[in-house]
Amino acid sequence: MLLFGHDDAVAEWVGKRVGKQFHPHYTAFGTVNAEGRITSGAVFTNYDKDGIELSLAGRGVISRALWGEILSYVFARLACSRLGIVTSARNKNVRRMAPKMGFRFEGTLRKKFGKENGLIYSLTDDDL
DSSP states (O other): OEEOSOHHHHHHHHHHHHTOOOOSSOEEEEEEOTTSOEEEEEEEEOOOSSEEEEEEEESSSOOHHHHHHHHIIIIIISOOSEEEEEEETTOHHHHHHHHHTTOEEEEEEEEEETTEEEEEEEEEGGGO
């Protein structure tokens, strides 16, 4: 089941899984299981009218319903032309998942995470 209106709880849940603390201003939504526990979440930060950054975490695969809401929120509601994700170069899961979800690799951000390089991926309205 999709979960809206609990931005802080979803952001905290995602933050624990991606090793990041989110600070206002952000928007977050996710999914919950039958017991009401969060099972996946999306946190949106760094909105600048043209684009927004996504932090995503989930147990297993992100549901199609959540992915649909992400795309609708970014490209229809906010009218962004770009959705970006940044991950550690060591995060094999995101490096494998991003292209499958339509993201394109843009480049390396040297020492983005301390001594770790970051990788930046984007999905644009032209990619849909």
